[in-house]
Amino acid sequence: MGFLEVKDLKVHYPVRGGVLNTIQDYVRAVDGVNLTIESGKTYGLVGESGSGKTTIGKTIIGLEKATSGKILYEGENVTNRARSRKKKYANYNKDVQMIFQDSTSSMNPKKRIIDVMGEPMHNYFDYTPDEIKRRVAELLDIVGMNPEAMYKYPHEFSGGQRQRIGVARAVASDPKLIIADEPTSALDLSVQAQVLNFMRRIQKEYNLSYLFISHDLGVVRHMSDNIAIMHKGRFVEKGPKETIYNDPQHIYTKRLLSAIPDMDPSTREEKKIERQRVEAEYDAQETEYYDPDGRVYDLQSYKGNHFVATKPEGSNSSLQNESINTGGEA
Amino acid sequence: MAVEQNLLEVNNLKTGFRFGEEYHNAVDGVSLTLKKNEILAIVGESGCGKSTLATAIMGLHDPNNTKISGEILYKDLDLTDLNERLYNRIRGNDIGMIFQDPLGSLNPLMTIYNQIAEALIYHTDFDDKQIRARVLELLNQVGIPRPEQIMKAYPHELSGGMRQRIVIAIALANKPPIIIADEPTTALDVTIQAQILDLMRDIQAETGSGIILITHDLGVVAETADRVAVMYAGQIVEEAPVDVLFKDPKHPYTRSLLNSIPHELEEGEELHVIHGTVPSLQHLPRKGDRFRPRIPWIPDEAFDENPELTEIAPNHKVRGNSWKHFHFEGEEK
Numbered sequence: 001m002g003f004l005e006v007k008d009l010k011v012h013y014p015v016r017g018g019v020l021n022t023i024q025d026y027v028r029a030v031d032g033v034n035l036t037i038e039s040g041k042t043y044g045l046v047g048e049s050g051s052g053k054t055t056i057g058k059t060i061i062g063l064e065k066a067t068s069g070k071i072l073y074e075g076e077n078v079t080n081r082a083r084s085r086k087k088k089y090a091n092y093n094k095d096v097q098m099i100f101q102d103s104t105s106s107m108n109p110k111k112r113i114i115d116v117m118g119e120p121m122h123n124y125f126d127y128t129p130d131e132i133k134r135r136v137a138e139l140l141d142i143v144g145m146n147p148e149a150m151y152k153y154p155h156e157f158s159g160g161q162r163q164r165i166g167v168a169r170a171v172a173s174d175p176k177l178i179i180a181d182e183p184t185s186a187l188d189l190s191v192q193a194q195v196l197n198f199m200r201r202i203q204k205e206y207n208l209s210y211l212f213i214s215h216d217l218g219v220v221r222h223m224s225d226n227i228a229i230m231h232k233g234r235f236v237e238k239g240p241k242e243t244i245y246n247d248p249q250h251i252y253t254k255r256l257l258s259a260i261p262d263m264d265p266s267t268r269e270e271k272k273i274e275r276q277r278v279e280a281e282y283d284a285q286e287t288e289y290y291d292p293d294g295r296v297y298d299l300q301s302y303k304g305n306h307f308v309a310t311k312p313e314g315s316n317s318s319l320q321n322e323s324i325n326t327g328g329e330a
Numbered sequence: 331m332a333v334e335q336n337l338l339e340v341n342n343l344k345t346g347f348r349f350g351e352e353y354h355n356a357v358d359g360v361s362l363t364l365k366k367n368e369i370l371a372i373v374g375e376s377g378c379g380k381s382t383l384a385t386a387i388m389g390l391h392d393p394n395n396t397k398i399s400g401e402i403l404y405k406d407l408d409l410t411d412l413n414e415r416l417y418n419r420i421r422g423n424d425i426g427m428i429f430q431d432p433l434g435s436l437n438p439l440m441t442i443y444n445q446i447a448e449a450l451i452y453h454t455d456f457d458d459k460q461i462r463a464r465v466l467e468l469l470n471q472v473g474i475p476r477p478e479q480i481m482k483a484y485p486h487e488l489s490g491g492m493r494q495r496i497v498i499a500i501a502l503a504n505k506p507p508i509i510i511a512d513e514p515t516t517a518l519d520v521t522i523q524a525q526i527l528d529l530m531r532d533i534q535a536e537t538g539s540g541i542i543l544i545t546h547d548l549g550v551v552a553e554t555a556d557r558v559a560v561m562y563a564g565q566i567v568e569e570a571p572v573d574v575l576f577k578d579p580k581h582p583y584t585r586s587l588l589n590s591i592p593h594e595l596e597e598g599e600e601l602h603v604i605h606g607t608v609p610s611l612q613h614l615p616r617k618g619d620r621f622r623p624r625i626p627w628i629p630d631e632a633f634d635e636n637p638e639l640t641e642i643a644p645n646h647k648v649r650g651n652s653w654k655h656f657h658f659e660g661e662e663k
Binding site: 048049160161191192193196197201215217218221223255258261262263264266268271272 | 375376490519520521523524527528546547548549550552553555572573576586587588590591592593594595600601602603604607
């Protein structure tokens with residue numbers, strides 16, 4: 001049983017137009033998604049740009065409003081309540097934090113690191129200035145930085161260092177879940193390795209959960225326990241990491257996996273032929289996996305916890321998604 | 331594959347940027363050759379000078395703030411000596427360019443047709459009919475569906491992958507023998523990236539041109555390149571055919587880089603991290619082995635005073651001798 005559950009989440013944006021600027025249609029950024037996050041585990045969310053993966057993360061933390069559906073945190077309904085000042089939701093605010101892709105714009109350039117990192121502590125704990133200083137130094141140490149760094153400003157650091165500070169700040173409020181939205185896609189390979197290592201180390205130390213959002217299938221594979229593949233605002237496939245990578249079922253997943261560049265130059269030609277084959281299969285079987293409106297079908301259980309969005313047997317797809325038993329298990 | 335004469339030869343190229351009164355070299359003594367019929371990848375992390383090198387070859391540096399020395403030999407010309415007017419004849423005609431951001435390299439106010447035609451109007455004396463025929467041919471070549479309609483569209487009406495195809499079409503317009511592609515797929519999704527890389531290989535095979543592919547992505551290199559030059563701190567540290575580089579990398583930097591690619595790990599194992607950071611231009615040590623501060627556990631005597639790029643096997647060049655003594659930290663040689 002997961003401590004955070006997302007049930008049938010939908011985020012729709014109205015498209016206005018016409019003479020009276022009335023709502024003409026909706027952009028269905030997220031259109032009926034279920035997921036369960038377990039403590040101490042990493043949930044990988046993969047998709048191409050525009051698939052809605054970031055919107056899910058933002059809705060969980062309250063930066064976007066859910067149109068319908070529920071977000072349950074330890075059984076409590078917290079949908080669209082993340083920014084509420086009511087005491088009832090204070091825990092949720094403290095326990096769910098976010099790491100952003102662009103570390104530069106996610107920090108106030110006029111604040112020193114001690115202030116940047118001290119802010120969540122101010123908000124949630126009654127620390128004295130000395131305690132804050134001690135705690136910031138401790139956190140900087142965890143991400144491999146000098147305590148002197150706390151008196152510097154964000155621009156004085158390299159991109160990798162700033163991203164590590166971003167990780168440290170997210171940890172500052174003792175969260176249980178960190179939503180990491182493309183945390184390393186702006187970083188060089190060797191720096192990325194550093195940040196990923198820290199994230200894993202912290203995860204063990206604090207028993208953290210991650211919702212790891214990325215377009216990079218290699219990084220997600222490295223980090224995640226469970227994976228969901230997103231397309232057009234819906235999940236096309238989800239399950240434990242190994243099953244997705246070793247036994248992909250949905251054509252979109254296959255297409256995505258076949259597009260990952262291989263580090264072995266000698267298999268280049270075979271890869272290309274394989275890619276073209278999958279591409280052709282994708283075009284040929286589109287109707288098997290997408291309904292006439294181009295919408296992804298509902299997830300069906302394939303094997304155990306491995307779910308694939310395929311055409312329902314009786315072709316009578318009124319139910320949104322399979323019921324709540326999704327994803328979660330151990 | 332028939333790899334033969336040199337298309338382009340770069341000799342001891344240095345490109346310095348001005349900081350106050352001083353110039354600091356971002357590209358510091360790079361020599362390389364591009365042959366016909368090959369894709370040469372230049373790979374390295376941000377700040378290693380790979381884009382500066384590409385910009386220098388295209389002659390796009392601001393002469394007031396940069397100092398370029400060395401030679402860039404194309405046919406019987408040294409490109410570093412050319413004035414702007416002569417360079418304009420070369421660019422687009424002899425050297426095609428593909429940049430990272432397709433939206434930024436297209437004019438938002440011009441139709442696709444006009445943008446491709448522009449390259450032809452400038453460099454050929456085609457009449458309207460010939461231009462139209464060539465534009466259609468190009469759009470077909472880069473795999474644009476419904477070219478008749480697409481050529482009337484504006485860049486914002488197209489998807490990222492389509493835009494990059496248009497940029498490639500413009501680069502190809504005059505059948506240049508050399509194409510320089512600077513991170514051509516970095517802004518694209520993986521599925522689109524695969525398509526664009528396949529397209530570049532196909533075009534290369536069709537036209538026999540030489541392509542310089544600048545990238546930070548080792549996956550892209552493995553997928554596309556014939557030959558690879560790895561850059562660190564303004565210098566080439568290793569140069570090898572692509573299969574050799576991935577199978578038998580020698581230089582400590584190449585090996586460290588390949589080792590930090592995310593992969594499945596054993597319990598308790600961590601990704602390899604390269605010690606320290608890339609020094610900034612002003613603080614770059616110009617003497618001795620530039621990678622030395624990043625591998626502090628290697629004893630001093632392993633490093634050369636003045637590491638040179640030397641050929642250790644046919645077509646395989648490595649800078650310095652430190653690679654002979656290199657091992658990862660905590661691991662026996």
